[in-house]
Amino acid sequence: xxxxxxxxxxxxxxxxxxxxxxxxxxxxxxxxxxxxxxxxxxxxxxxxxxxxxxxxxxxxxxxxxxxxxxxxxxxxxxxxxxxxxxxxxxxxxxxxxxxxxxxxxxxxxxxxxx
Amino acid sequence: xxxxxxxxxxxxxxxxxxxxxxxxxxxxxxxxxxxxxxxxxxxxxxxxxxxxxxxxxxxxxxxxxxxxxxxxxxxxxxxxxxxxxxxxxxxxxxxxxxxxxxxxxxxxxxx
Numbered sequence: 001x002x003x004x005x006x007x008x009x010x011x012x013x014x015x016x017x018x019x020x021x022x023x024x025x026x027x028x029x030x031x032x033x034x035x036x037x038x039x040x041x042x043x044x045x046x047x048x049x050x051x052x053x054x055x056x057x058x059x060x061x062x063x064x065x066x067x068x069x070x071x072x073x074x075x076x077x078x079x080x081x082x083x084x085x086x087x088x089x090x091x092x093x094x095x096x097x098x099x100x101x102x103x104x105x106x107x108x109x110x111x112x113x114x
Numbered sequence: 115x116x117x118x119x120x121x122x123x124x125x126x127x128x129x130x131x132x133x134x135x136x137x138x139x140x141x142x143x144x145x146x147x148x149x150x151x152x153x154x155x156x157x158x159x160x161x162x163x164x165x166x167x168x169x170x171x172x173x174x175x176x177x178x179x180x181x182x183x184x185x186x187x188x189x190x191x192x193x194x195x196x197x198x199x200x201x202x203x204x205x206x207x208x209x210x211x212x213x214x215x216x217x218x219x220x221x222x223x224x225x
Binding site for chain 2: 035041056090
């Protein structure tokens with residue numbers, strides 16, 4: 001079992017609200033990632049981090065922001081949620097060893113914006 | 115794009131049968147990985163095969179890699195209803211910062 005946790009599991013909010021999706025891992029992994037996935041569709045990388053104070057944008061443009069103040073914590077924030085943000089958000093982590101190795105995923109946060 | 119493409123998009127088989135899924139990609143890779151995703155959940159890593167390997171086994175899973183054809187296959191033998199899930203390949207392209215995930219194969223195993 002992966003030691004990576006996402007909260008909340010489900011979130012239903014109104015348009016314009018600010019939200020933060022939490023992700024924590026206890027494996028001491030250097031790299032952490034946020035993916036966005038619509039039902040039955042492929043994963044899109046929206047943010048990643050190599051370590052503390054490192055944040056990078058992924059392949060898919062996103063209005064969300066991330067921070068990495070501690071190794072184990074990689075929260076994702078939406079300042080003003082819109083219905084187009086409705087999706088599943090998956091957090092993952094891995095060791096950084098030069099090549100891209102096995103990812104450990106959390107259970108995901110299903111976000112619905114009304 | 116380096117993104118892998120799985121084939122077929124969906125597969126439905128009877129319990130006990132074998133299931134084969136294929137993945138094609140476009141550029142040179144360091145490794146290729148297969149993941150499984152149950153509906154509404156995160157992905158679980160199944161197996162990693164490196165570019166200098168041709169075949170790898172793990173339990174009922176068998177993965178092959180043909181770098182000359184830029185393709186891989188995942189075989190699940192003696193399938194069970196609990197194998198019902200989506201299966202994704204992910205490639206570690208040479209020089210890439212991250213893995214590229216394919217579009218997935220939705221496997222349904224009928225009891």
